[in-house]
Amino acid sequence: MFNQPIRLPKGRILQAVRPFTTTPAIYKKRKIAAPANSPVRKDEPTSSSKDGAASGAADEIDPLDFTPLTSTFPGIDAHFKTQLQALLHGGRFNPDQLGTLTVTVKSVVPADDMSGTKVTKVEDFPLRELCQVVPRGRTLSxxxxxxxxxxxxxxTIQASPDFNQQPQRSDENDLELILKVEMERKEDVIKRVKDLTQTWRERVRHARGKHEKLMKEWKRKGAIRADELRKAENExxxxxxxxxxxxxxxxxxxVKQLGRN
Known part of the structure; x- marks a missing residue:
């Protein structure tokens, strides 16, 4: 009973008895699950980051967000409303309106190469930066x-189609020019108002066209779908x-205000 040999399973005999010339046996490592509250390694992308990478491009562009367009409106409005008020209060002879004329000033200055030669320098200025416009009844000083x-x-004033007259030199002050205020017909002022507001509309259409071109570029690059583009164009x-x-x-x-005057 005690002399019988102990029989081991065949697989265990192969693992237990190995020649010295063979390489050591390699056992498969058991994967140990990390604790539920363990921090996520930086090099391991989470499921949320994978989902975000897939949908990130679509989330970056909202075709119904027209902020790039509407943010330009306040500046456009301010420019034309200022001109509109100038037309209503004095027309083209309003001091503010006159002050916007662009005056080209040429002056002779030394060259930058230190050669002692002279060059002509050309600069443009608004009229209001070169003089003070003072209303004096039927004239402007x-x-x-x-x-x-x-x-x-x-x-500049003589060449301007809005004024087309030669200011007169003052007999008392060498630095004073006198401009005669000419009455405008109501119909002429109304036409100028309508021309101004038409230019205002064109500026808005131009801004809209730029944004529409941007949306079509999004569609071309696949950032938005064709149905999204159509909906955005309608909005x-x-x-x-x-x-x-x-x-x-x-x-x-x-126009109504001019009609009451």
Missing amino acids: LLVNDNEYIKPILS LQKVQNKKMKEIDDDEARA
């Missing part, structure tokens, strides 16, 4: 800052229509 600006101012038209209605209202109020 232009109190010029420096004598070198006299001739450029005279040339974009509504944004433009709303802005055009505001301009129409401003024009109607201005």
Whole structure:
């Protein structure tokens, strides 16, 4: 009973008895699950980050967000409303309107190469930076800052289609120019108002066109779908229509105000 040999399973005999010349046996490592509250390694992407990578491109662009367009409206509106008010209060002879004329000033200055030669320097300035415009009843006095600006101012006003007259030199002050205020017909002022608001509308259409081109570029690159583009174009038209209605209202109020004067 005690002399019988112990029989081991065949697989265990192969693992237990190995020649010295063979390589050591390699056992498969058991994967140990990390605790539930253990931190996530930085090099292991989470399921949420994988999902975010897949949908990130779509989330970055909202075709119904027209902020890039509507953010340009306040600046455009301010520019044209200022000009509209100038037309309503003095027309083209409003001091603020006159002050926006661009005057080209040429002056002779030394060259930058230190050679001692002279060159002509050309600069553009708004009229209001070269003189003070003072209303005096039926005339406007232009109190010029420096004598070198006299001739450029005279040339600018004379060449302007809005004024088309030669300011007169003052007998008492060499730096004063006198501009006669001419009455405008009501019909002419109304036409100028409508021309101004039409330019205002064109500026809005131009801004809308730039945004529409941007949306089509999104579609071309696959950032938005064709149905999203169509929906965005419909909403974009509504944004433009709303802005055009505001301009129409401003024009109607201005014409009505001129009719009462």
